[in-house]
Amino acid sequence: MKKSIIxxxxxxxxxxxxxxxxxxxxxxxxxxFPVGTARSASMGGAFGALGxxxxxLSANPAGLGxxxxxxxxxxxxxxxxxxxASYFGSKKDEFNNKFNLNNFGxxxxxxxxxxxxxxxxxxxxxxxxxxxxxxxxxIGGVNxxxxxxxxxxxxxxxxxxxxxxxxxxxLAFDSYLIDTxxxxxxxxVPLPIRQRKSIETSGNIGELAFSFGTNFSNVLYLGASILIxxxxxxxxxxxxxxxxxxxxxxDDFMYQNDLNTHGRGYGFKLGxxxxxxxxxxxxxxxxxxxxxxxxxxxxxxxxxxFDDGSYYPVSPTYSDGSLIDIGAxxxxxVTPAKAxxxxxxxxxxxxx
Numbered sequence: 001m002k003k004s005i006i007x008x009x010x011x012x013x014x015x016x017x018x019x020x021x022x023x024x025x026x027x028x029x030x031x032x033f034p035v036g037t038a039r040s041a042s043m044g045g046a047f048g049a050l051g052x053x054x055x056x057l058s059a060n061p062a063g064l065g066x067x068x069x070x071x072x073x074x075x076x077x078x079x080x081x082x083x084x085a086s087y088f089g090s091k092k093d094e095f096n097n098k099f100n101l102n103n104f105g106x107x108x109x110x111x112x113x114x115x116x117x118x119x120x121x122x123x124x125x126x127x128x129x130x131x132x133x134x135x136x137x138x139i140g141g142v143n144x145x146x147x148x149x150x151x152x153x154x155x156x157x158x159x160x161x162x163x164x165x166x167x168x169x170x171l172a173f174d175s176y177l178i179d180t181x182x183x184x185x186x187x188x189v190p191l192p193i194r195q196r197k198s199i200e201t202s203g204n205i206g207e208l209a210f211s212f213g214t215n216f217s218n219v220l221y222l223g224a225s226i227l228i229x230x231x232x233x234x235x236x237x238x239x240x241x242x243x244x245x246x247x248x249x250x251d252d253f254m255y256q257n258d259l260n261t262h263g264r265g266y267g268f269k270l271g272x273x274x275x276x277x278x279x280x281x282x283x284x285x286x287x288x289x290x291x292x293x294x295x296x297x298x299x300x301x302x303x304x305x306f307d308d309g310s311y312y313p314v315s316p317t318y319s320d321g322s323l324i325d326i327g328a329x330x331x332x333x334v335t336p337a338k339a340x341x342x343x344x345x346x347x348x349x350x351x352x
Contacts, residue, residue: 025261029231029292030335032130032205034058035102037075048342049283051221051273054105057126057209060285060342061223062271064122064213067109073126075103083137087195090141098134100204103127119215131205133233140196147189148239148255149177156185166316166324167257171302174314177253190247196240203232203262209269221273229265229290234258246307253304263294265335283342292333299326 036055040047047055051063054073081096105126112118152172156164161180164170172178178185206229213223239255267290273283303313316324 026333026335029205029233029294029333034128034130034207035075035077036128037073037103041102048285048340049273049281049344051213051283054103054107054124054126055128056213056223057105057107057124057211057225058128058130058207060271060273060283060340061209061211061213061225061269062221062273062283062285064107064124064211064223065120065215065221065273067107067122067213068111068120070109071107073103073105074101076100077102079132079134081135083135085137085139087139088141088143092138092140094136094138094198096134096136098132100129100132101127102129105209116217119218121215122213124209124211124213126209126211128207128209129204130207130229133201133203135199135201137199138196139198141194142192142244143195144192147187147191147193147241148195149187149189149241149253153178153185153187162319166318167298167300167327171255171300171314171316174317175253175302175304175312176306177250177302177304188248188250189241189253190243190245190250192245194242194244196242198238200236202234206230219275221275223271225269225271227265227267227269227287227290229267229292231261231263231265231292231294233261235260249306249308251305251307253302256301258297258299260297261294263292265290265292265333267291279346281342281344281346283340283344285338285340287338287340289337290335292335294331294333296329296331297326298329 035041036058037053040053040055047053047063048060051060051066053063056063077100079098079100083094085092103126105124107122107124109120109122111120149172152169156169156173156178161173164173176188178187208228209225211223211225213221215221237257240252242252243250267288269285269287271283271285273281275281301315305311318324
């Protein structure tokens with residue numbers, strides 16, 4: 001199946017549930033937070049008007065024109081995340097620690113040995129990590145009002161069991177979380193129910209930039225970048241529910257959902273830096289929309305156990321009962337164009 005999704009700033013309303021889901025994904029993949037080099041990170045990424053740093057290849061390619069000599073840069077990092085989730089008054093903490101490679105690249109500079117006119121040109125290739133998805137979240141507590149089985153029951157109403165979603169309500173039917181009596185679906189999960197959900201995410205968006213920058217009279221710097229982005233996002237969710245008060249025949253159930261997205265995008269960026277007087281610089285960039293070709297794979301699994309010792313592990317199946325290996329979906333994502341303006345001051349030159 002193929003679907004094309006154009007994500008624009010003017011898009012406010014999703015027309016249906018599928019569009020709403022992919023609107024969220026479009027936001028997730030369009031918003032980026034590059035870390036860059038240690039130098040740029042220490043300045044909060046404020047390099048749009050400065051340049052002379054490997055991060056310039058991603059922030060503003062005109063910054064290459066500030067280079068005076070060639071350079072090789074590698075920037076590793078160690079990320080620590082602590083997530084606290086509160087659910088019906090119960091708090092859960094989870095940690096995620098991981099080494100990352102934020103940035104590496106090479107810049108080659110050619111100097112004309114002139115102080116006016118064409119002064120220098122620089123060519124660069126770099127990798128910048130634009131976003132990191134690694135995180136773990138745990139949510140848990142006692143729910144007196146609802147169960148995940150309610151959602152499967154709602155989706156199943158009005159449908160024959162053979163027409164149920166094989167990755168959702170059909171799993172609940174086959175594991176006896178919902179059942180039919182007199183052609184109506186009933187829920188076999190008692191309330192209150194103890195719930196626990198863990199969400200494990202991994203992957204990142206990386207940008208490979210091929211850039212060129214020039215220096216004219218140490219006053220005007222121009223640059224351009226060809227961008228190749230790689231995207232990989234893996235999300236695994238485990239949802240558990242336990243009949244902790246032994247109110248019904250159900251003992252517990254678990255629902256696992258896997259969603260893996262990967263693909264590649266292409267973009268182009270232009271930038272300039274102007275220094276009209278010694279102590280001030282203005283910078284601007286325009287990034288054309290990035291077009292991603294993405295492939296999505298998804299799967300699900302459910303298991304339930306009952307007080308009488310029965311146990312039902314179920315996987316998605318076709319109507320004839322044969323197993324569905326995996327669900328697949330291809331689509332195109334076009335991120336918005338981006339324009340950035342920057343201004344920088346050199347206090348040392350101002351004081352002098």
